[in-house]
Amino acid sequence: MHLLETKNLTKEFSGLVALQNISIQLQEGEILGIIGPNGAGKTTLFNLLSGIFPPTSGEIYFQDVRLDDLKPYQIALAGIGRTFQIVRSFGDLDVLRNLLVAHGHRFYPGLSLFSRFAQRRHIAKVEEILDWVGLLDRKHELAKNLPLGLKKRLEIARALALEPKVILLDESSAGLVHEEAEELMQLIRAIRDRGITPILIEHNMHVVMNLCDRLVVLDHGEEIARGLPGEIRADPAVIEAYLGKET
Numbered sequence: 016m017h018l019l020e021t022k023n024l025t026k027e028f029s030g031l032v033a034l035q036n037i038s039i040q041l042q043e044g045e046i047l048g049i050i051g052p053n054g055a056g057k058t059t060l061f062n063l064l065s066g067i068f069p070p071t072s073g074e075i076y077f078q079d080v081r082l083d084d085l086k087p088y089q090i091a092l093a094g095i096g097r098t099f100q101i102v103r104s105f106g107d108l109d110v111l112r113n114l115l116v117a118h119g120h121r122f123y124p125g126l127s128l129f130s131r132f133a134q135r136r137h138i139a140k141v142e143e144i145l146d147w148v149g150l151l152d153r154k155h156e157l158a159k160n161l162p163l164g165l166k167k168r169l170e171i172a173r174a175l176a177l178e179p180k181v182i183l184l185d186e187s188s189a190g191l192v193h194e195e196a197e198e199l200m201q202l203i204r205a206i207r208d209r210g211i212t213p214i215l216i217e218h219n220m221h222v223v224m225n226l227c228d229r230l231v232v233l234d235h236g237e238e239i240a241r242g243l244p245g246e247i248r249a250d251p252a253v254i255e256a257y258l259g260k261e262t
């Protein structure tokens with residue numbers, strides 16, 4: 016059984032085909048990278064996997080259960096967490112409360128019950144996650160005051176607070192300097208080692224080539240290649256569509 020699988024997933028936006036016949040399979044414990052040039056359909060794929068848009072056609076299965084007619088919160092509760100390209104944390108809440116809100120949806124969907132949540136075990140759980148992502152000593156800081164690298168970690172922590180089985184990471188390394196990207200890679204490996212399977216949209220080739228176990232390459236909404244990072248780096252179609260232009 017695949018952890019997550021799409022079958023002939025297609026999405027059209029008023030005639031524009033953003034994604035065409037995409038069939039991918041995710042194995043538990045692997046780090047899958049989705050790469051390709053701007054406009055290739057990568058974010059659209061994440062939007063379909065997280066229920067933000069319904070597919071025009073095709074199917075999504077999570078542990079063999081069909082997901083493509085569920086709402087985003089139902090998909091999140093089923094075990095697919097995600098981050099967004101643009102940071103979406105609540106800037107005027109502190110780091111701890113940002114996590115409590117996210118964690119709260121796991122237990123009381125649709126409600127934000129701070130008082131009920133301010134119970135020890137929920138705080139203990141989110142503090143464990145903050146410790147894990149390296150944000151525990153910043154727990155009382157407002158999210159908007161964090162530097163970009165830590166804002167990105169907070170995004171990841173918020174997705175982890177839902178206790179997902181799969182985490183979709185949309186350009187988590189964008190804007191990070193080399194050392195921060197290295198730390199992020201360590202964090203993503205640690206997430207995988209804890210039994211949460213990551214899928215990454217990435218433009219940073221250092222991250223793609225050193226972190227991902229397997230890659231799927233999209234171009235103009237279609238899959239043009241899949242394979243190991245070394246195979247993809249040498250693939251003439253990928254160099255032509257993407258890597259040649261990037262480097």
Ligand SMILES: Nc1ncnc2c1ncn2[C@@H]1O[C@H](COP(=O)(O)OP(=O)(O)OP(=O)(O)O)[C@@H](O)[C@H]1O
Nearest residue numbers: 028031032033051052053054055056057058059060
């Ligand atoms: N909500 C939408 N409405 C209309 N068109 C959309 C919508 N979302 C995406 N598109 C179009 O679908 C195509 C694929 O876009 P998408 O954002 O998925 O690409 P991407 O690979 O994530 O690009 P980038 O690397 O720039 O983020 C583009 O032509 C885009 O303009």
